[in-house]
Amino acid sequence: MTDPELPPAATAAERAAFREGLEILRDILHRARAVAGKVSE
Amino acid sequence: MTLETTRIRALSARVAAREISAMEVTAHFLDRIGRLDGSLAGMNVVAQERALAAARVLDARIAAGETVGPLAGVPLSIKDIADVAGLPSAGASASRAGRVAAADAPVVSRMKAAGGIVLGKANCHELAFGGPSFDLPFPPARNPWDTDRFPGGSSSGSGVTVAAGLCLGSLATDTAGSIRLPATMCGVFGLKPTRGLLPLDGISVLAETMDHVGPVARTADDTRILFDAMADRPASRPGNGSLKGIRIGIPRDDWGEGAQIHPDVRAARDAALALIEAEGGEIHMLDLPPLDDFHTLGTVVMMAEVAREHAAAVRANWDGFGAIFRARALVGEAIPPEDYALAQRLRPVLTRRLIGDIAGVDALLIPGAMTPPGPLAEMHPFYFMKDPIPNIVANYTSLPALAFPAGHTAEGLPVGLQILGAPGTEHRLLDIAEAFEITDPDRFAARDPGLA
Numbered sequence: 001m002t003d004p005e006l007p008p009a010a011t012a013a014e015r016a017a018f019r020e021g022l023e024i025l026r027d028i029l030h031r032a033r034a035v036a037g038k039v040s041e
Numbered sequence: 042m043t044l045e046t047t048r049i050r051a052l053s054a055r056v057a058a059r060e061i062s063a064m065e066v067t068a069h070f071l072d073r074i075g076r077l078d079g080s081l082a083g084m085n086v087v088a089q090e091r092a093l094a095a096a097r098v099l100d101a102r103i104a105a106g107e108t109v110g111p112l113a114g115v116p117l118s119i120k121d122i123a124d125v126a127g128l129p130s131a132g133a134s135a136s137r138a139g140r141v142a143a144a145d146a147p148v149v150s151r152m153k154a155a156g157g158i159v160l161g162k163a164n165c166h167e168l169a170f171g172g173p174s175f176d177l178p179f180p181p182a183r184n185p186w187d188t189d190r191f192p193g194g195s196s197s198g199s200g201v202t203v204a205a206g207l208c209l210g211s212l213a214t215d216t217a218g219s220i221r222l223p224a225t226m227c228g229v230f231g232l233k234p235t236r237g238l239l240p241l242d243g244i245s246v247l248a249e250t251m252d253h254v255g256p257v258a259r260t261a262d263d264t265r266i267l268f269d270a271m272a273d274r275p276a277s278r279p280g281n282g283s284l285k286g287i288r289i290g291i292p293r294d295d296w297g298e299g300a301q302i303h304p305d306v307r308a309a310r311d312a313a314l315a316l317i318e319a320e321g322g323e324i325h326m327l328d329l330p331p332l333d334d335f336h337t338l339g340t341v342v343m344m345a346e347v348a349r350e351h352a353a354a355v356r357a358n359w360d361g362f363g364a365i366f367r368a369r370a371l372v373g374e375a376i377p378p379e380d381y382a383l384a385q386r387l388r389p390v391l392t393r394r395l396i397g398d399i400a401g402v403d404a405l406l407i408p409g410a411m412t413p414p415g416p417l418a419e420m421h422p423f424y425f426m427k428d429p430i431p432n433i434v435a436n437y438t439s440l441p442a443l444a445f446p447a448g449h450t451a452e453g454l455p456v457g458l459q460i461l462g463a464p465g466t467e468h469r470l471l472d473i474a475e476a477f478e479i480t481d482p483d484r485f486a487a488r489d490p491g492l493a
Binding site: 025035 | 344359384
């Protein structure tokens with residue numbers, strides 16, 4: 001997963017919220033990949 | 042009974058019989074909007090002159106002996122991401138300020154053809170995704186039961202305008218629960234139909250394979266009539282109002298939702314189950330794929346598609362969007378294509394599994410939301426991603442789901458449940474919710490927040 005860059009106009013608070021969103025997404029991707037291992041297609 | 046608590050079937054019959062004019066009905070609801078919406082922000086656009094003109098035309102047609110449709114004179118709000126000819130269609134976004142729709146979305150034109158009167162555009166999260174936000178051209182909609190509380194989203198104005206009696210029905214959309222969450226938080230009904238039953242043309246795209254459109258209303262029967270009109274079908278008849286013989290499935294072992302579910306939501310579910318047993322229905326414990334499997338895979342699909350649809354526009358026009366929309370739209374850029382492909386590849390597999398698992402019941406009963414409405418100003422910007430939510434199951438699998446009221450907390454805030462069924466079972470779901478509503482109206486009918 002490559003983290004997207006925010007433009008310079010983004011505020012510090014916005015960057016913090018974005019980083020938190022990315023962390024949540026990273027965890028979701030990890031769990032989603034684990035589903036593939038237990039679900040037979 | 043006041044006009045705002047009149048049922049759609051009764052109101053349209055009175056209008057068609059010239060017992061009350063569409064003009065009188067329209068004027069009544071426009072007056073309520075004028076008096077009450079200042080503190081609710083349920084409407085982004087009030088189309089007073091157009092609504093009165095449409096009502097005048099309808100009354101003239103009735104006076105001339107024409108047969109009119111099942112929504113004759115019924116006041117409606119339309120979510121601001123759906124096009125209504127001649128009205129602004131900005132989706133609560135500064136990025137689309139000044140955009141006026143040239144034509145009705147087909148689903149809107151069907152509601153108009155059935156006699157519905159569009160009062161205006163309902164507030165929503167920015168482009169059905171960014172909210173609740175305080176940096177948009179419109180303030181966030183507020184819950185009629187407590188204006189400091191979240192009314193749900195993204196179809197916030199649809200839930201608010203119906204619950205507050207500013208209209209009798211609303212067109213809303215649902216990509217991960219955006220019809221059912223505001224219905225639940227505002228204490229009314231919201232139907233997300235089977236994907237593909239209703240056309241999405243003329244409605245702003247959020248996530249192209251997860252989007253749905255459907256009705257919000259005060260009763261199960263009102264929801265049924267609106268859905269039939271949106272589907273361009275004749276109005277269907279109500280069910281028998283009985284829970285006898287109804288087979289309800291519930292997930293075994295709380296489906297992984299146990300830690301999150303609020304005691305009042307759990308009590309509402311327990312009350313529903315007790316009612317089913319008392320009325321001669323059946324309860325079946327089901328072994329389902331984990332809720333988190335649907336949540337994670339559905340979120341991957343949604344966030345990747347949102348980024349594909351909106352990220353470039355956000356980067357090109359940063360100040361044209363609110364901060365929450367910007368963050369949510371860009372986060373999905375981080376999803377590798379192979380993960381999106383995996384989530385799509387597993388979609389029919391999990392859908393088949395779920396359809397098979399619920400094949401022996403009429404509906405699966407799950408919470409409308411895990412908690413009652415929280416403080417509006419304290420919503421986490423990624424609240425829908427943090428914890429597994431039951432709503433996205435129906436978007437990922439395309440199955441129909443209906444949210445319905447299930448009582449209030451001690452503080453007077455609504456809680457709700459939802460039922461999910463096999464493809465094409467919308468009317469069965471509506472019949473079941475109506476049976477709850479009729480059998481125990483104190484808990485399962487929408488209440489009037491009493492806004493004078």
